[in-house]
Amino acid sequence: MNLLEMSVTVYASLTRHLVRSLLATLGIVLGIAAVVAMLAIGEGGRQEALRQIESQGIDNIILRSVKPAEGNAQQTTRSYTQRYGITQRDVEHIENVFENVRLIVPVMEVRREIYLGQTSTDIKAVATTPAFLKVSRCRLVDSRSRFLTPTDGKILDPVCVVGTKAARRLFGHRDPLGQAVVIGNVSFRVVGLMENPGGGRIGGQFELNNLVCMPLETATSLWGGITIQMRRGMAEKVDYDFLYLAAKNIDAIPGTAGRLRTYLRSAHTQVDYEVQVPYELLQSARRTQRIFTVVMTSIAAISLLVGGIGIMNIMLANIFERTREIGVRRALGARKRDILWQFLAESVLLTSIGGGLGAGLGIATAAAAEMISRMGGEAGLKAVVTSESLVVALAVSVITGISFGTHPAWKAAQLDPLTALRHE
């Protein structure tokens, strides 16, 4: 029997009991749907995590000053002065000792309000050096834009570069270049517009696209070498809020990060810093992804096992019910292998239909989950259905059909023609 005839025969057999055939595929439909939906959500999460990590620069090590518990503060007369975080001494030590560090870029939070009219905004202002643009994986948006230059710092120029999101909020549709931004009563001229394509943050804190950058020297000359924030008699002293260290190459990152942690442990009496290594986070995300894949595969295997057993049951029932048909076909010239292929093809077609329906349901479920998670207007789940996951889902359906259809089909082929013909 050729393939066309086989397809016609199989189609006729399956449509004979359409509802039963569809019910038989239910296990496969739900199994594949679950797999496709979870893979889509997992893939979305993975891509998002990778995007976040990579947007921080894979060859960077980022140090962040972390305020320790107040109990560790140094008490002086009636006021508190809390000094913590990354110090100038740390920067000098790293510069002198860490030969694999190519660039050191300090970032200081200016801690001055930026106003939009009379209203203060959550736009952050930071003071940094010209290399910040490169290490933060930002790019200039407008051809007229420029980033901070060494000269800006030397002449203490009150200029700034704004992120695209901050620019939209501050200036709307107006051209931001040449406009003034008032930061702590000082007017800064916008000389550049920058963007981080991944929507990343400095050390996971300040959104790069919602940032205003000014020269470190200008900020220091205006507001002193350290940032001091007074509240109820309390002062905080932080030299640098963040420190970007760009490694000479990726291979040097694990060793440099290890040495850095050892140094910081010895140089700081308290844990007032955090070491962020995007490369390590990436490795960790990949490990998590592998675990996720194993879990998903296990769930898929269990659901497909259940679905496959359902298919096998239905096929065995089918064969029992159609024993006489098998006898007739054998009497009319069908070989054992014709019967085997016919029932195997039915099983594979059933699971393939189940796989197709399941993939559709899985895509719909993933899309629904994404939509529901974003209902509040916040960033929620992201579902990404890859063509690979669909191919895998369909391949697995076919394999399930073959695996669980072979035994019933073989049983059908082995039936004695005469016994089958006499079957009531």
Added chain:
Amino acid sequence: MTQPSPPALSPTPPLIELTGLEKTYAVGGTLIYALRATDLIVRHGAFLTVMGPSGSGKSTLLNLFGLLMRPTAGTYLLEGRAVSGLNDDATSAVRCKMIGMVFQSFNLLSHLTILENVCVPMQYAGIPRAAMRQRGKALLDRFGLDGRYGSRPTQLSGGQCQRVAIARALANDPPVILADEPTGNLDEQTGLEVMGIFQELHRSGKTIIMVTHNPAYRKYATQAVSIHDGRASET
């Protein structure tokens, strides 16, 4: 100088030749003879009826003819070829191309149309779809079922179903048609109509081997076998 004489033509072998064909079953250590050693020759174009009481071995003989069971002993030659010891594939090929079967209960596949039913043996013979459908329609037309190609067997009368079954038996144009009580499920009039079809097939050159209970059908036969307790004898 003498003219060379033409080469002697080899005699055409009989269509079916059974020699000492026997079928036994062992039941609880006792040997049951379903068919005792039988010798029989059926020539091309014969109309053979097989008669006998129930349980005498008629169906066993027919099933042996149809290669649906293997004999315990003896040989079965079909057009001079020993067919009882063939493997499953070869046996299926012989059933497909050499033998057409008509059953008492029609054995049509109810989920297929009657045209599809007629096409089933042709599917296994590897005939292309278009040719298959064309031949299937021609056969149905021949038996007065034109315009009913898309009908299901459940929509037809018993006589019509048996005509579809006969059309199916002829699908691959086999030389021999085996019929197991083909009128057993039909009323007398319809039975006679069906017998008329077999008579017509016989006249067209087909060899018919028919198991029947009805002695009235003996008149259609050119050869008759009677079976009692597994012993077959030509009458």
